[in-house]
Amino acid sequence: MSRIIALLCFAILLLSSVHASKPSKSKFAWVSFLYGTSYFTPLRVMQASLRRSGTPYDIVTLVDTDVGPYYRRILESDGTIVLDIPKKIDNSYAGDAVFQDRFAAVMSKLNMFNMTQYEKIVYLDADTMMIDQFHKSNDVLFKCGDLCAVFINPCIFNSGVMVIKPSSKLFEDMISKVSKLHSYDGADQGFLNSYFSDLLSAPLFDPEKVGNEKLHGNYRLPTPFHVDHFLFYQRGKWDMPCLQPRILEFMGPAFLKPWNWWTYVILDLSWEWLHIKQNLPNSESEFFPFLCYLGFTAVVFLGVRIFLKSRTRGALMKRVQQKKMSESVLLLQSLTTGFAILLVCMYIAFCMINPSMHPSYAIFTFLLWSHVLTPTVYFVYCVVSFQPHQSARTEAQLLNKTILLASIPVATLFFFSFLWKLLGIIFLFKKISFLIVAAFVQIFSFFAFFGFTASLWIKSYENSKDHI
Numbered sequence: 001m002s003r004i005i006a007l008l009c010f011a012i013l014l015l016s017s018v019h020a021s022k023p024s025k026s027k028f029a030w031v032s033f034l035y036g037t038s039y040f041t042p043l044r045v046m047q048a049s050l051r052r053s054g055t056p057y058d059i060v061t062l063v064d065t066d067v068g069p070y071y072r073r074i075l076e077s078d079g080t081i082v083l084d085i086p087k088k089i090d091n092s093y094a095g096d097a098v099f100q101d102r103f104a105a106v107m108s109k110l111n112m113f114n115m116t117q118y119e120k121i122v123y124l125d126a127d128t129m130m131i132d133q134f135h136k137s138n139d140v141l142f143k144c145g146d147l148c149a150v151f152i153n154p155c156i157f158n159s160g161v162m163v164i165k166p167s168s169k170l171f172e173d174m175i176s177k178v179s180k181l182h183s184y185d186g187a188d189q190g191f192l193n194s195y196f197s198d199l200l201s202a203p204l205f206d207p208e209k210v211g212n213e214k215l216h217g218n219y220r221l222p223t224p225f226h227v228d229h230f231l232f233y234q235r236g237k238w239d240m241p242c243l244q245p246r247i248l249e250f251m252g253p254a255f256l257k258p259w260n261w262w263t264y265v266i267l268d269l270s271w272e273w274l275h276i277k278q279n280l281p282n283s284e285s286e287f288f289p290f291l292c293y294l295g296f297t298a299v300v301f302l303g304v305r306i307f308l309k310s311r312t313r314g315a316l317m318k319r320v321q322q323k324k325m326s327e328s329v330l331l332l333q334s335l336t337t338g339f340a341i342l343l344v345c346m347y348i349a350f351c352m353i354n355p356s357m358h359p360s361y362a363i364f365t366f367l368l369w370s371h372v373l374t375p376t377v378y379f380v381y382c383v384v385s386f387q388p389h390q391s392a393r394t395e396a397q398l399l400n401k402t403i404l405l406a407s408i409p410v411a412t413l414f415f416f417s418f419l420w421k422l423l424g425i426i427f428l429f430k431k432i433s434f435l436i437v438a439a440f441v442q443i444f445s446f447f448a449f450f451g452f453t454a455s456l457w458i459k460s461y462e463n464s465k466d467h468i
Helices: 002-021 040-052 069-078 106-114 139-143 168-177 188-195 230-235 261-265 269-278 287-308 315-323 327-352 359-385 392-423 428-466
Strands: 028-034 058-063 081-084 120-124 128-130 147-150 158-164 218-220 247-249
Touching: 028 040, 028 106, 040 058, 040 069, 040 128, 040 269, 058 069, 058 106, 069 081, 106 120, 106 158, 106 168, 106 188, 120 139, 128 269, 158 188, 158 247, 230 428, 261 269, 261 359, 287 359, 327 359, 327 428, 359 392, 359 428, 392 428
Parallel strands: 028 058, 028 120, 058 081, 147 218
Antiparallel strands: 120 158, 128 247, 147 158
């Protein structure tokens, strides 16, 4: 009998533990939208910043059909609830003059207004990020009204951060007016500004005064809940008494987003974004692609060495001898060719380097290709065009001088990098001005390199003709 009682007690404890471990359904949720995979990593970074803030509410991603199982599994392993878009909504503004192809699927974001399984949701764009420098939690947003958003533009609210009270009736009414209301941008933001045209006159939500009562109606959100990252550079590291940003969005052109390696040269906040990215679970290693880039560089060097030892050099020399061009014309031609080689090497670097590669690896590879491959290819050009009829020892001396001259732009770059760090440049316009000056100095350095190198080879070529 005692054994039966013990087994019953054990069963009761087991059932109670299972029931306690079952997660309770959240009445609030942070919601995002993903179509395609170009914003997959930014979405993970944004949601990681959410978890860092300690929010207890659901983190949900609405995904389109073009998001495959692999990406869904990673999101789920992060702790994200992945839901298929219930209703695919075509963009009826596709024929407008302001329409852009990247807005083809954005109208499906309206499905979040029909997520009635939640009492309140906060929608976040994938290129947003929580700033915990001032506030650890933004859960106070769920105390706002039926629709809340920030007017970053004085006349237009931005749909990148919105508080929404889902309603099937509201959703059906919105769908019926999609093709009827004007959209200034040919996308969801323009439509929502037309649909909620009275939001500009709505009261301002004050998170400091809100209590346990439920707010009804629409509210304007204070600016700290949706801040353009460019404000950081215009005002100098949030040096504004009235602004303590809670949610940041990387607005502006796509090439200024923090997942592009070249933004790390001028945009300090990209490093904050990278810090979160590096701590993501299941993230792929970027060191192997970097080794592949180094291998490609080694192959090019090997090919150059094989070429220099071949007997087929000087193919262009006969053509030069026939034209009998003056030394000044040859020098101008060599300078033009040098800059063409430089541009080609830089273009190859931009095309071949993965934009989302770690900035340290990417910048090093770009400098390697532009400052090492360029002199190497230019040296080959000089050998082909002005092959001297002299000993291998003399040719080796020319090669040594060429390599020495190639250090001019490299040394210039390192000097400006050291000066940059020494000055501690913060403001964006100062950084851009500094970059322009550095770029012009780099161009002058390459001009000196191409000019002096060409002069050496041309003189060697002229001397070789005199001895024939």
